[in-house]
Amino acid sequence: MQLTLRDFFMRLPLLSGIGLKTTTACWHWLSQHTELTNVTPAILTQLCQDMAIPDKRAAFLLDQLFTAAVTARLTTNLTHSGCLTIVDAAYPVALKETYAPPVALFFRGDLRLLQRPLLAVVGSRHPSAYALHAMRLLLPRVVQQHIGIVSGLAQGVDTLAHQVALAYRGPTIAVIGTGLDHCYPAANRDLMDELTQNHLVLSEYPWGTSGARHHFPERNRIIAGLSNSTLVVEAAHHSGSLITANIALQENRNVLAIPGRVDSPNSVGTNELILAGAKPILQPEHIIEEVLVDKLP
Numbered sequence: 187m188q189l190t191l192r193d194f195f196m197r198l199p200l201l202s203g204i205g206l207k208t209t210t211a212c213w214h215w216l217s218q219h220t221e222l223t224n225v226t227p228a229i230l231t232q233l234c235q236d237m238a239i240p241d242k243r244a245a246f247l248l249d250q251l252f253t254a255a256v257t258a259r260l261t262t263n264l265t266h267s268g269c270l271t272i273v274d275a276a277y278p279v280a281l282k283e284t285y286a287p288p289v290a291l292f293f294r295g296d297l298r299l300l301q302r303p304l305l306a307v308v309g310s311r312h313p314s315a316y317a318l319h320a321m322r323l324l325l326p327r328v329v330q331q332h333i334g335i336v337s338g339l340a341q342g343v344d345t346l347a348h349q350v351a352l353a354y355r356g357p358t359i360a361v362i363g364t365g366l367d368h369c370y371p372a373a374n375r376d377l378m379d380e381l382t383q384n385h386l387v388l389s390e391y392p393w394g395t396s397g398a399r400h401h402f403p404e405r406n407r408i409i410a411g412l413s414n415s416t417l418v419v420e421a422a423h424h425s426g427s428l429i430t431a432n433i434a435l436q437e438n439r440n441v442l443a444i445p446g447r448v449d450s451p452n453s454v455g456t457n458e459l460i461l462a463g464a465k466p467i468l469q470p471e472h473i474i475e476e477v478l479v480d481k482l483p
Contacts, residue, residue: 187252188224191216193260194251195271195289200259200392203246206404210286211237213272227252263393267292267366270388276300284411284437288390291408294366295386299357302334303477306409306434308427309343309419314452317420320444321346327470329356333477336361336413338405339378339387341371343419343427348377351385359386361408363401365393406430415440415476417467421455428455431464440476442467 189197198209215233216222222229227248234244250256263269270277270291278300281287305328309317325347329335335351337344339360351358360381362370366389369375381387390408391401406429410416416434418441421427431441441464446453460466467473 188226189252190224191222191273192271194225195273196260196263196269197251197256199288199290199390200256200263201246201250203243206286208239208243208247209289211239213287213289225251259392263292266393267294268297269293270297278412280414281408281411284407286407287411288408291388291390292366292392293386293388294382295359295384296357297386299334299359299386300412302332302357304334304336304359304413305473305477306336306413306416306430307343307347307419308337308406308409308416308430309421310425310427310452311340311342311344312452313342313346313420314450316446316450317343317444317452318346321350321419324444324467324470324473325350326354328473328477329354331474331478332356333474334359336409338362338402338409339369339374339381340402341373345374345377347419348381352380357385359388359412361388361405361412363389363391363405364397365389365391365395367393368396370397402426403429407433410434410439411437413439415442415473417442417444417473418456418459418464419444420446420452421459422452423454423458425455428459431459440465442473442476 215237270293272289276297329351334357335347336359337347339362348358364370369378410430410433418427418431434441443456443459443464445466446456
């Protein structure tokens with residue numbers, strides 16, 4: 187049996203016992219063997235040997251990949267959503283260039299939004315009134331410049347970022363840490379439905395996947411990878427938003443931060459980012475000039 191590269195990468199996320207490290211190794215090996223257009227058991231065995239994939243994980247790959255059970259799981263996913271693979275022409279170049287790009291993204295909505303200039307917006311799940319006020323001051327002008335807002339559909343800053351985009355008729359993309367049939371938090375179900383119908387929701391997790399603690403740091407790399415700039419609105423010292431900012435820095439992307447009060451625990455992370463070199467954002471133009479740096483006269 188043999189699989190096209192697209193079919194191969196659609197199936198990888200559906201296998202049990204296979205995680206990000208292995209899927210990334212598969213992508214790196216196949217990207218170095220551009221003459222290959224199909225994957226057979228023999229080619230997969232060679233891949234595992236060359237990439238020193240542990241025997242147990244190699245066995246998971248070989249035992250599951252070509253089975254009818256995985257074909258059935260793939261059919262279920264494709265019945266409910268689209269699937270964008272790393273070998274598709276529509277796959278964003280910026281994301282493909284990151285250290286560990288997702289080999290497949292399940293989606294509902296309009297993939298054309300991925301071609302827009304994009305700004306990632308992250309921050310506290312329990313933002314202060316100051317943070318919410320700052321977003322309402324800064325983001326509308328950004329959205330009116332046809333810049334898409336990328337966030338994680340989480341409580342707090344993420345939710346308001348999506349809502350501002352909707353209010354000002356701009357595009358917005360949610361990257362979630364569950365399958366597309368789940369919504370976390372559940373209170374955002376109506377918002378998620380709106381995004382799937384008129385905007386875009388992405389997930390590297392198959393249909394039926396509930397949230398797990400490690401999913402959310404993993405999805406943060408996608409939020410940062412899709413965007414050339416990441417805006418941190420408010421973040422405590424050990425905030426998850428700082429994970430996204432650090433990923434953006436590692437991928438040589440712009441990190442922007444809204445300054446906060448020096449006596450506010452929720453602003454420790456953003457103020458430290460600025461101290462470390464992140465661009466302080468005081469007005470909408472500071473964001474626009476970073477995101478549209480190649481498009482402004």
